[in-house]
Amino acid sequence: MRFMASAGLVMILAGVAAYYTTDELSIFSVINLSVGPGLLVFVAIQETRRFQGFRGTFARRVMLRWALILTTVILAVVAINTAGRHWAGYLDFTIERSYTLAEQTVEVCKELAEDPSGTPAELLFFKDTHLARDVNLLIRSYESACDKIDARELLLAEAPSYAQPLLNAFEVTVLACRDQNCELVGFPNEENITNALIRLLKKQQIYAYFMFGHGEVDLANTTPLGFSELAASLRNVGIEPRGLVGPALTEIPTDAAFLILAAPQRDWLDAEIEILRGYLNGGGRALVFLEPEIDINFNGLLEEWGFELPPGVVSDRAVSPLIEDPDPISLLVNRYNTFHAITRKMGPRTMTLLPGTRAVLSVRKPEPDDRIGGIAFSSEHAWIESDTRAALQGRPTQPDPGELGGREIPLVAAGSYPREGQEARLVIFGDRDFASNRRLPTLYNVDLLLNAVRWLAEDERHIGIRAKTWTPHQDPFTLQQTLKYFYSFAFLLPEVLLLIGINAWYRQRG
Amino acid sequence: MIHRLAALFVKELRTLFASPIAYIVLTSFVSLSGVYFFQHILAYNRLLFVIQSEAVSSRSFDAGTIPIHVNALNDLFIPLSNDFSLFLLAVVPLITMRVFAEERAQGTDELLLTTPLRSWEVVLAKYATTFFFVLLILAASAIYPTIVVNQSGLGIAHLLTLYFGLFAYGTAIAAIGLACSSLTQSQIVAAILAYAIPFIFLDFSWLEPALSENVAGFMRTLALQTRFEGFARGVIELRNLLYFGGAVVIGFTVSLSALELSRAR
Incomplete structure (x- = not known):
């Protein structure tokens, strides 16, 4: 009997296991799942017949009582569970429900409240658009968090006249308006709504000038290597990018909040260098992207401002993404200078990707009051690979004995230089690809870039991490992190x- | 009564930790969790890498090309949570098998039955000790999901929901194991039953082809794994709590009946 019972159990398990493995109810599973329970039932009947354990009246009474109790309990549990299938009581701790407005949004709310004009902002939310249901909760969050925001739920046909031009031109779910001025919110997520509010709060238009004429990356280029995403990101935060042809340059426009020098490939004319030097000496600002293999006379100007650009590409296996064959020049950067305004909100979890970057060392202060230093770093296991070509082509590289520094190498650096009552500012990225269309939306690259832009434009108040979307993070783990864990x-x-x-x-x- | 229960609880705990089995079970659970945690991170990184490499034919993490459903919740946290639930299924019967069966085999249950202690107090103390051990196992392995939560921004409430679910799931499995242990004096039989019953109840999808839609739907609601999935997603549903609570109540009643019948015989 024991053997038959065991055989029945084993057959049931084998039948179920075969189903789980093959994901189909095969003949093997059917036979096992039919014969197994049959054997168990047979053994149960035989054992019940032979059972002589409760001979006395007392024992039988106890058995009967407990059999009744057990049956009642089982029936009660089944009844409660059956009824419970229709009870909708639940506590939801999913990321969508535990959504809180980002620090940056709260800051914008404060700014609205502190604005001397006292004019509130409106969020016009059109409930007859197809994204309305998804965005309803978010709009309510704005309304409850910001005293100076009125959320108005209305039909497209009920839109006020000042919103009509945008409604006629675009498909709109949410519009941010203030003083009868409206800003378009693209896809209605927190990042875009907050940016629209920031644009409404701007007192004057800010212009960033892109320098052309030395093989720089094109702003209008929409290919993976182009910078059209960067231009769109600037517009989203209220900065209008404009072009500036370098060789025809006579002076830097006075309305330039800062210049963007996107990896010039060819030498500059001496006159251009002189104009740029004069601009910086007069308190100008510039955002510079470099490339590892490009060494032109423009780099000499950066050296005048205290930076050293050693040849080679930074390699660091410790901060490569954890895969079988880590690419040592794809750096997942997670070390930042948290004392600098640009990176004060960045931390180990807000990683940025700098693929194939050169080192940007800050070696000396041109003037005693100047402040220069790295703001994003490799790990201390990094080295500067002198065979740049081999590293960029993905061929295996090893550090030479002299190449191992045992220190964190700065990959992005910033400097501020008080001059003539103004303050010149420079931010230098060792890699142009960091801001290209295919890499800019990666991880926290946009955040680092926009923080740099805001610092250059003296808009430190909005420095932060972009408002999050509901999606949990898609950050990879680095090799070093994983091995530590x-x-x-x-x-x-x-x-x-x-x-x-x-x-x-x-x-x-x- | 509280003193008696506390004394019984301490006695059971001492018995449990006097043998190396408790440590072996703890070690096994933590090791399995650690190894699978590492494997999941590898798989998650590889997934991100493959998606992005395919999109731009590049050897690094690129941009905006990761589908929204590929994220740390779906590809790291939930698989890890499901593994944890299966590991509980693997290790809890090793603890429950001896609780009643060992006493019966060694004859020490006779002593217990002749004391003035009530049967429900004895059973309650044994259940409480086992549930405490389940909690201990989960606490020892909490570091792995905590790392994932920290990395993925899921939030502490989500982590606590998962652990609440794992505890409910673990107590249901423990209750089944303890009920099996109370029905036999052989630890092996108790262990086989404690593995077999939850295994059969794990997922009834294998029965679905042979059943009508309504019955299949009902069977699905009986499956252990279906009931657990909500917790891993961050939702505590009343019906799932009723299900796991029901398993504990039935297990407790079976153990109590078995003890009362032993007394009567």
């Missing part, structure tokens, strides 16, 4: 527990 917890913890167990065993035997 693995050795600390996956090995150490079980090891300690096992040692305690062995100790308990010996003590018991003793």
Whole structure:
């Protein structure tokens, strides 16, 4: 009987296991799942017949009582569970429900409240558009968090006249308006709504000038290597990009909030260098992207401002994405100078990707009051690979004995230089690809870039991390992080527990 | 009564930790969790890498090309949570198998039955000890999902929801195991039953082809894994709590009946 019972159980398990493995109810599963329970029922009947355990009246009474109790309990549990299928009580702790407005949005709300004009902003939310349901909760969050925001839910046909021009030209779910002035919110997420509010708060138009004429990346280029995403990001935060042809340059426009020098490939004319030097000496600002293999006379100007640009590409296996064959020049940067305004909100979790970057060392202050230094760094395992071509082509590279520095290498640096009552500012990225169309939306690249832009435009108040979307982060883990977790917890913890167990065993035997 | 229960609880706990089995089970659970945690991180990174490499034919993480459903919740946290639930299924019967069966095999249950202790107090103490051990196992392995939560921005409430679900799931499995242990004096039989019953109840999808839509739907609601999935997603549903609570109540009643019948015999 015992064997038959075991065989029945084994057959059921084999039948179920075969189904789970092959994902189909094969003949093997059907036979096992039919014969197995049959054997168990047969054994149960035989055992019940042979059962002589409760001979006395007392024992039978106890058995009967407990059989009744057990049956009642099982029936009650089944009844409650059956009824419970229709009860909708739940507590939702999903990321969508635990959504809180970003720090940047709260800051914008404060700014609206502190604005001396006292004019409130309106969020016109059109409930007859197809994204209305998704955005309803978000609009309510704005309304409850910001005293100076009125959320108006209305039909497209009920839109006020000042909103009509935008409604006629675009498909709109949300519009941000203030003083009868409206700003378009693209896809209605927190980032875009907050940026529209920031644009409404701007007192005057800000212009950023892109320099052309030395092989720089094109702003209008929409290919993966182009900078059209960068131009769109600037417009989204209220900065209008304009072009400036370098060789025809006579002066930098006075309305330039800052210049963008997107990896010039060819030498500059001496006159151009002189104009740029004069602009910076007069308190100008510039955002500079470099490339590892390009060494032109423009780099000399950066050296005048205290930077050194050693040849080679930064390689660092420790901060490569964790894959079988880590690419040492694809750097997932997670170390920032948190004392600098640009990176004060960045941390180990807000990683940026700098693929194939050169080092930007800050070696000396041109004037005693100047402040220069790195703001984003490699790990201390990095080295500057002198064979740039091999590294960029993905061929295996190893650090030469002299190449290992044992220190964090700055990949992005910033400098501020008080001059003639003004303050010149420079931000230098060692990599142009960082801001290209294919890399800019990666991880927190946009955040770092926009923070740099805001610092250059003296708009420090809006420096932060962009408002999050509802999606959990899509950040990878670096090799260094994972190995740290693995050795600390996956090995150490079980090891300690096992040692305690062995100790308990010996003590018991003793 | 509280003193008696506390004394019984401490006695059961001492018995449990006097043998190396508790440590072996703890170590196994933590090791399995650690290894799978590492494997999931590798798989998650590889997934991100493959998606992005395919999109732009590049050897690094690129942009905006990751579909919205590929994220740390779907591809790291939920698979890890499901693994945890299966590991519970694997290790909890190792603890429950001995609780009643060992006493019966060694004859020490006779002593217990002749004391003035009530049966429900004895059973309650054994259940409480086992549930405490389940909690201990989960606490020891909490570091892995905590790392994921920290990395993915899911929030502490989501992590606590998962652990609440794992605890409910673990207590249901433990209750089934303890009920099996109370019905036999063989630890092996108790263990086989404690593995078999939750395994059969794990997922009834194998029965669905043979059932009508309504019945299949009902069977789906009986599956352990279906009931657990909500917790991993961050939702505590009343009906799932009723399900796991029901399993504990039935298990407790079975153990109590078995003890009362032993007394009667």
